[in-house]
Amino acid sequence: MFEKFKEWFVNTTNPNKRPILDFTRRVVMISGHQYVVRMALEPDIQSLVEIEEKIYGRAPWSYAAFRIELQRPCDRLYLVIEDDQRIIGFIGTAVDWYHYDLHITNIGITPSYQNKGIGTYLILTAKNYARHLKLHSMSLEVRVNNISARRLYENLGFRNQHIKPRYYLDNHEDAVDMQANLLR
Structure with a gap:
């Protein structure tokens, strides 16, 4: 029992023992249209800010905030979805290793692409990823x-x-x- 606790404690408190979150680029069909889903990279940040500006009139998250998030590969996973090599949506997640929870930090779909199942797809992809990590919940x-x-x-x-x-x-x-x- 103690060994199991020790393993849990080290994995939840020592960032060096946590896995680096990774996601394999994939081509997906959503409502009969083909998209690419991949991990967000630093050069994508401006597109994320622009999507938020289109949705809210101003970006709730700054360029710097997104950059800080993308620099945390052991507990943050941001995915973008592209149509014809143009980012049209994203989802940001944060793993809470202590509570076994995947928290959706933000999600945004360009308004002209909303109500087409893209947000649903991204959330379900995050849910499957959380299960892959053996997490207990999403929030x-x-x-x-x-x-x-x-x-x-x-x-x-x-x-x-x-x-x-x-x-x-x-x-x-x-x-x-x-x-x-x-x-x-």
């Missing part, structure tokens, strides 16, 4: 008033946990903390 926050996103997450198995008051910096809107159990 995320979503604006209380973003009913369509909340409905999507609920359809993908996420359940409301609690409200985080005044969570968002731009307008102090509350967030719903949601979690999906991966052990079922």
Whole structure:
């Protein structure tokens, strides 16, 4: 029993013992259209910022914030999806090794590509990746008033946990903390 605890403790507290997160580039079909999904790289950051600007009017995440995220290969995985070599969406995730949770830090799909199953595909890909890592859950926050996103997450198995008051910096809107159990 002690050896099992020791292995768990070393793997969750020592970043040098954690695996480097990796994702193999793949060509996928979504709603009859072909896309490429791959890991995000530093040269992609400007595209991620631009997608957020198209969605929100301004980018909630700065270039520097994305750069810091991409420099953490043991607990961050960012994927981009391309149409004809142009990034049209992304998902960011953070592994919480202590709680065995994959947290969706952000997700964005260019508005002209929304409602085509791309966001769903990225979330399901992240869910499969979390299972591959033997994680127990996935989590995320979503604006209380973003009913369509909340409905999507609920359809993908996420359940409301609690409200985080005044969570968002731009307008102090509350967030719903949601979690999906991966052990079922």
